[in-house]
Amino acid sequence: xxxxLYLLAPDFADPAYPGRRFYCWHxxxxxxxxxGFPALAARLDVTRLPWPRPRQALIERVGAAHxxxxxxxxxxxxxxxxxxxxxxAVRFVDDKDAILRALHARHGFPEQHP
Numbered sequence: 396x397x398x399x400l401y402l403l404a405p406d407f408a409d410p411a412y413p414g415r416r417f418y419c420w421h422x423x424x425x426x427x428x429x430x431g432f433p434a435l436a437a438r439l440d441v442t443r444l445p446w447p448r449p450r451q452a453l454i455e456r457v458g459a460a461h462x463x464x465x466x467x468x469x470x471x472x473x474x475x476x477x478x479x480x481x482x483x484a485v486r487f488v489d490d491k492d493a494i495l496r497a498l499h500a501r502h503g504f505p506e507q508h509p
Contacts, residue, residue, distance in 0.1 A: 398501060399440040399468040400494070401453060402426065407446035417446075421491040422465050428495070428504060438502045458482040467494045473501060 402422040409417055429436040444450050450462045457468065461480060467488040469478055477497045478486035488494050498504040 396470045397438065397440050398470050398473065398497075399442065399456075400425065400429075401464055401466045401468070402441065402443050403464045404443040404445055409446070419464060424491060425465050425494065428498065432504055435498075435502050435504050439498075456482070456485055457487050461487065461489060463489060465489075465491060465494055467497055469497070469501075473497075477501070 402425060403419040405418040405423065405426070406416055407418070409415070429439075429441065442452060444452060444464065448462055449459065450464075453462050453464075453466065457466065457480070461482060469486045469488065473486065475486065477488060477493070477500060479488050479490055479493050481487070488497050492507075495504070495507050499506050
């Protein structure tokens, strides 16, 4: 089993803002990192989910309370210290900066410049 990164699919509508299109900037940041290092990105499973909730694929893995994206589900061999949350036996990272640190620690992505 590999680490699994969940992102929002870009270019979505929000009914609260009729006629407008959006992207998630945290997800766009991670998309850029993945695109910049495709050989490292190939070490991850990546799923892009539609914007509307409920996000069933996430609910099945991490519960209904953790549908915000981006979210990285850690493989069983990942160190516990990387996780920011847990749902049963599933450990995950749900903060963009913590995800970037996990990508560096787990998969060799370069570090974010201070």
